[in-house]
Amino acid sequence: MALDxxxxxxxxxxxxxxxxxxxxxxxxxxxxxxxxxxxxQRTGIGSSLVRRxxxxxxxxxxxxxxxxxxxxxxxxxxxxxxxxLGIRAPFEVSSPAFMALELRPDALRGVRGEVRYPPEFxxxxxxxx
Ligand SMILES: CC(C)(COP(=O)(O)OP(=O)(O)OC[C@H]1O[C@@H](n2cnc3c(N)ncnc32)[C@H](O)[C@@H]1OP(=O)(O)O)[C@@H](O)C(=O)NCCC(=O)NCCS
Numbered sequence: 001m002a003l004d005x006x007x008x009x010x011x012x013x014x015x016x017x018x019x020x021x022x023x024x025x026x027x028x029x030x031x032x033x034x035x036x037x038x039x040x041q042r043t044g045i046g047s048s049l050v051r052r053x054x055x056x057x058x059x060x061x062x063x064x065x066x067x068x069x070x071x072x073x074x075x076x077x078x079x080x081x082x083x084x085l086g087i088r089a090p091f092e093v094s095s096p097a098f099m100a101l102e103l104r105p106d107a108l109r110g111v112r113g114e115v116r117y118p119p120e121f122x123x124x125x126x127x128x129x
Contacts, residue, residue, distance in 0.1 A: 013031075026111050070097065090117065
């Protein structure tokens, strides 16, 4: 969470997911949702949340983060399109918007499969699942 005193001005959430291949289940994190108060957007709060969140995830030993979002925004944090890496979304999504980040070098090497989100994601309004 991003706080201004006691006021929450932004938040970010990482959820445990998996990339299911033909033979294995590889743990990963989904970055979603994230939001900053409209009046304070484009002042750097979102970037701080992402950078701190990714650093914490790396420190905790996580290897992969998946995000669905604007490529122009998430590329600056190192996210790249996931499909060319062999990672598929379980729903229809424009290919460049479905992105992955390796927190450890080669964390996705040899991992080709489909992302599985927990059932809670299916209840989010507007969710394509
Ligand atoms: C997306 C969001 C979290 C970004 O947070 P933020 O604090 O506004 O972002 P920052 O100030 O750190 O970064 C601003 C940069 O991101 C870009 N940016 C912000 N929102 C963007 C968007 N939706 N699409 C593309 N670029 C975006 C800005 O152009 C700016 O680029 P610049 O640094 O080159 O000028 C915020 O705009 C938001 O809450 N949006 C509504 C909710 C949402 O869409 N959440 C993401 C989906 S889960």
